Amino acid sequence: xxxxxxxxxxxxxxxxxxxxxxxxxxxxxxxxxxxxxxxxxxxxxxxxxxxxxxxxxxxxxxxxxxxxxxxxxxxxxxxxxxxxxxxxxxxxxxxxxxxxxxxxxxxxxxxxxxxxxxxxxxxxxxxxxxxxxxxxxxxxxxxxxxxxxxxxxxxxxxx
Amino acid sequence: xxxxxxxxxxxxxxxxxxxxxxxxxxxxxxxxxxxxxxxxxxxxxxxxxxxxxxxxxxxxxxxxxxxxxxxxxxxxxxxxxxxxxxxxxxxxxxxxxxxxxxxxxxxxxxxxxxxxxxxxxxxxxxxxxxxxxxxxxxxxxxxxxxxxxxxxxxxxxxxxxxxxxxxxxxxxxxxxxxxxxxxxxxxxxxxxxxxxxxxxxxxxxxxxxxxxxxxxxxxxxxxxxxxxxxxxxxxxxxxxxxxxxxxxxxxxxxxxxxxxxxxxxxxxxxxxxxxxxxxxxxxxxxxxxxxxxxxxxxxxxxxxxxxxxxxxxxxxxxxxxxxxxxxxxxxxxxxxxxxxxxxxxxxxxxxxxxxxxxxxxxxxxxxxxxxxxxxxxxxxxxxxxxxxxxxxxxxxxxxxxxxxxxxxxxxxxxxxxxxxxxxxxxxxxxxxxxxxxxxxxxxxxxxxxxxxxxxxxxxxxxxxxxxxxxxxxxxxxxxxxxxxxxxxxxxxxxxxxxxxxxxxxxxxxxxxxxxxxxxxxxxxxxxxxxxxxxxxxxxxxxxxxxxxxxxxxxxxxxxxxxxxxxxxxxxxxxxxxxxxxxxxxxxxxxxxxxxxxxxxxxxxxxxxxxxxxxxxxxxxxxxxxxxxxxxxxxxxxxxxxxxxxxxxxxxxxxxxxxxxxxxxxxxxxxxxxxxxxxxxxxxxxxxxxxxxxxxxxxxxxxxxxxxxxxxxxxxxxxxxxxxxxxxxxxxxxxxxxxxxxxxxxxxxx
Numbered sequence: 034x035x036x037x038x039x040x041x042x043x044x045x046x047x048x049x050x051x052x053x054x055x056x057x058x059x060x061x062x063x064x065x066x067x068x069x070x071x072x073x074x075x076x077x078x079x080x081x082x083x084x085x086x087x088x089x090x091x092x093x094x095x096x097x098x099x100x101x102x103x104x105x106x107x108x109x110x111x112x113x114x115x116x117x118x119x120x121x122x123x124x125x126x127x128x129x130x131x132x133x134x135x136x137x138x139x140x141x142x143x144x145x146x147x148x149x150x151x152x153x154x155x156x157x158x159x160x161x162x163x164x165x166x167x168x169x170x171x172x173x174x175x176x177x178x179x180x181x182x183x184x185x186x187x188x189x190x191x192x
Numbered sequence: 193x194x195x196x197x198x199x200x201x202x203x204x205x206x207x208x209x210x211x212x213x214x215x216x217x218x219x220x221x222x223x224x225x226x227x228x229x230x231x232x233x234x235x236x237x238x239x240x241x242x243x244x245x246x247x248x249x250x251x252x253x254x255x256x257x258x259x260x261x262x263x264x265x266x267x268x269x270x271x272x273x274x275x276x277x278x279x280x281x282x283x284x285x286x287x288x289x290x291x292x293x294x295x296x297x298x299x300x301x302x303x304x305x306x307x308x309x310x311x312x313x314x315x316x317x318x319x320x321x322x323x324x325x326x327x328x329x330x331x332x333x334x335x336x337x338x339x340x341x342x343x344x345x346x347x348x349x350x351x352x353x354x355x356x357x358x359x360x361x362x363x364x365x366x367x368x369x370x371x372x373x374x375x376x377x378x379x380x381x382x383x384x385x386x387x388x389x390x391x392x393x394x395x396x397x398x399x400x401x402x403x404x405x406x407x408x409x410x411x412x413x414x415x416x417x418x419x420x421x422x423x424x425x426x427x428x429x430x431x432x433x434x435x436x437x438x439x440x441x442x443x444x445x446x447x448x449x450x451x452x453x454x455x456x457x458x459x460x461x462x463x464x465x466x467x468x469x470x471x472x473x474x475x476x477x478x479x480x481x482x483x484x485x486x487x488x489x490x491x492x493x494x495x496x497x498x499x500x501x502x503x504x505x506x507x508x509x510x511x512x513x514x515x516x517x518x519x520x521x522x523x524x525x526x527x528x529x530x531x532x533x534x535x536x537x538x539x540x541x542x543x544x545x546x547x548x549x550x551x552x553x554x555x556x557x558x559x560x561x562x563x564x565x566x567x568x569x570x571x572x573x574x575x576x577x578x579x580x581x582x583x584x585x586x587x588x589x590x591x592x593x594x595x596x597x598x599x600x601x602x603x604x605x606x607x608x609x610x611x612x613x614x615x616x617x618x619x620x621x622x623x624x625x626x627x628x629x630x631x632x633x634x635x636x637x638x639x640x641x642x643x644x645x646x647x648x649x650x651x652x653x654x655x656x657x658x659x660x661x662x663x664x665x666x667x668x669x670x671x672x673x674x675x676x677x678x679x680x681x682x683x684x685x686x687x688x689x690x691x692x693x694x695x696x697x698x699x700x701x702x703x704x705x706x707x708x709x710x711x712x713x714x715x716x717x718x719x720x721x722x723x724x725x726x727x728x729x730x731x732x733x734x735x736x737x738x739x740x741x742x743x744x745x746x747x748x749x750x751x752x753x754x755x756x757x758x759x760x761x762x763x764x765x766x767x768x769x770x771x772x773x774x775x776x777x778x779x780x781x782x783x784x785x786x787x788x789x790x791x792x793x794x795x796x797x798x799x800x801x802x803x804x805x806x807x808x809x810x811x812x813x814x815x816x817x818x819x820x821x822x823x824x825x826x827x828x829x830x831x832x833x834x835x836x837x838x839x840x841x842x843x844x845x846x847x848x849x850x851x852x853x854x855x856x857x858x859x860x861x862x863x864x865x866x867x868x869x870x871x872x873x874x875x876x877x878x879x880x881x882x883x884x885x886x887x888x889x890x891x892x893x894x895x896x897x898x899x900x901x902x903x904x905x906x907x908x909x910x911x912x913x914x915x916x917x918x919x920x921x922x923x924x925x926x927x928x929x930x931x932x933x934x935x936x937x938x939x940x941x
Contacts, residue, residue, distance in 0.1 A: 070221015072227075073397070074396065109221065110220065126215075130669065134394070134446045138218050160872070162873045173839055174870075176832075178877070
């Protein structure tokens with residue numbers, strides 16, 4: 034099967050790759066671009082571990098084809114920090130122990146960052162429903178929700 | 193310098209809440225999990241699985257797949273060791289079917305190809321001819337006279353005669369005389385309960401990268417709770433030497449017991465041996481559900497007698513567990529945990545391990561205990577209701593304490609059940625008013641906890657820092673807790689210690705991270721290894737000062753003379769001694785190799801408020817409080833995390849999660865859309881109360897905390913839902929259809 038040539042931008046870097054038409058954006062990020070921070074938990078769009086933003090829209094990268102990234106701008110967990118400075122969400126997740134095994138953490142951080150960019154002052158219920166597409170099996174979500182609420186409050190104060 | 197002293201107060205690092213050492217890696221995407229490893233020239237593998245619940249394998253034609261240029265190896269059962277016996281045979285039979293496919297999803301063949309897509313395409317070209325056979329997936333049906341025999345001769349000598357061949361193990365325990373006990377009761381309630389199988393639901397599917405050469409030397413990278421066990425099992429299944437196989441544990445994306453078992457690593461090794469290239473094998477989510485190790489499903493009968501005042505006079509339980517097509521359903525744990533919270537004169541419990549055409553069950557957080565608690569605590573709640581007694585007061589009146597003869601045999605050492613019950617009773621949650629349509633439930637839960645073979649090494653560096661190597665994969669933040677214990681002993685800052693999960697070539701054998709053992713056993717080992725290093729540090733100081741080693745003490749990171757008689761010398765810091773260790777006798781390292789056996793048992797009491805929608809049967813958990821004895825909480829935040837995580841998994845088990853098999857014996861809900869685990873919008877905040885009744889078997893009093901937290905929720909939620917709905921729910925999960933059915937049955941009398 035012939036490969037498709039794709040030109041796109043990932044975390045600010047211009048990149049090119051060849052992909053099989055059946056390969057997902059998740060496959061490409063991990064296997065072709067060595068960005069393994071984005072995780073596959075289900076491959077069916079149910080767990081959110083593969084969450085990335087494409088042109089600022091939150092998507093499950095397992096539900097999008099690699100070829101569809103042509104001309105787009107993709108942000109993954111590797112693109113959240115500003116160089117060596119962690120994003121406030123990243124800092125707070127560590128401080129609150131909002132992760133145990135950490136496999137869902139990349140997706141939850143990408144999804145939460147997208148939420149706070151849309152809505153800097155969400156209620157607990159809004160955070161819970163926004164994150165309902167990101168499964169975490171370790172924490173019971175308690176410390177995740179607290180970390181997100183506290184980050185949002187800090188970021189509002191700082192802005 | 194004494195080695196074996198216990199420390200119960202004056203902690204400087206233990207009990208604080210430092211950041212975890214793997215935190216930055218895990219929030220930046222840098223942490224390497226099972227599927228995140230790549231090797232030069234590696235191949236990708238896919239597994240061919242049985243679409244039948246039970247079928248004879250007549251032939252396997254691999255020719256079409258092998259004809260593809262992208263395909264580099266195909267393996268079947270013939271590519272594994274022959275002549276295995278006992279548990280090794282069982283594991284191989286599960287890893288790759290022999291003559292018979294025993295469940296939907298059972299591996300039959302595997303292929304390695306140049307890309308993941310090529311491997312998947314090639315797997316579809318492998319033609320397997322099956323002869324379907326009668327199957328059974330329900331535990332009660334599997335014990336019935338007309339059930340198909342799944343494996344003739346699989347029963348061991350414990351099984352009494354006259355039972356179906358699918359009953360492969362039998363357990364009976366207890367003490368006193370239950371018949372007399374029931375005669376003494378004012379009220380006796382007898383009832384039957386069922387729970388469906390659930391999955392641990394870790395978000396990371398099993399994944400490995402393996403290489404095995406013709407010289408018998410190999411490497412495995414995999415997500416596992418126990419890489420030493422992976423080494424041992426793979427060596428046996430491949431017919432190679434353990435020591436020639438080096439296994440490295442990746443970061444692990446959840447396990448909860450489900451990654452104590454070997455499924456794919458031997459397959460990747462067999463493919464690698466055949467192809468002479470590294471092979472990566474990653475399960476899909478559907479494969480995880482169909483072909484790893486869910487829990488047993490259960491069918492249980494409980495009978496309890498109580499006096500008017502609330503004293504339990506006798507208790508009896510029969511526990512039937514199906515654990516798939518292999519022996520091993522944890523029915524003895526179910527039986528032994530069932531009545532452990534109660535101080536009973538007359539108790540008897542019976543367990544049956546039953547085969548069915550399902551995947552071989554694996555441990556799931558306190559394996560077997562949550563189901564028992566569901567059944568027993570439901571009956572205790574009914575007794576309280578019938579007698580008009582407060583459920584916590586009744587549990588306090590009957591609670592096991594130090595010296596109680598446990599329902600499963602031994603006498604309890606120091607335990608904290610009464611303390612958790614009192615904390616629950618005094619918690620504002622227990623007296624808070626309930627809204628219309630809400631019900632409150634409470635339950636106790638019990639788990640044994642475990643020690644196990646443990647080996648650690650602690651190396652000091654010339655700059656005064658320390659590297660702790662342990663062999664127990666970190667499944668809950670244990671690297672932080674272990675580092676804290678070393679910091680406490682050495683008297684240097686927590687940040688100066690790096691804890692690594694070492695590979696199998698680095699340390700002696702370490703048992704799997706299971707049985708809530710890591711903070712207890714690896715923690716005890718880290719403390720003892722630190723004391724070993726401290727003894728050596730003191731010896732260097734003694735040599736420098738020209739005094740006896742016994743005349744040197746270690747305090748807050750400094751060697752000091754033990755008193756005025758020892759002489760007058762300036763204290764020397766760890767960093768100073770370490771900086772010259774090359775010239776004063778060589779490297780300083782501490783070690784510990786042993787099998788700690790003092791893992792203290794653990795109890796918890798949970799309180800939950802639930803709201804049931806009569807019309808839809810939908811349940812919402814509106815408030816939840818976990819009270820549990822941690823012995824000593826090394827890192828309280830991570831202890832809370834274990835409490836909350838166990839409660840959340842219990843909520844899923846109680847309300848939603850179940851394996852649903854069709855008439856054809858195939859699993860009908862093998863993706864997260866259909867096997868729905870709790871999401872953020874399903875749950876409330878989960879309050880925690882850490883009770884600390886020290887475990888005499890650990891220098892700081894630590895008890896394992898990871899598993900006990902899932903023991904009470906099934907029962908507590910069942911009690912809350914039954915109170916809210918006004919009808920007793922006896923079959924888990926209490927999904928909307930089951931609640932509607934129970935309400936309809938009650939309405940129709």
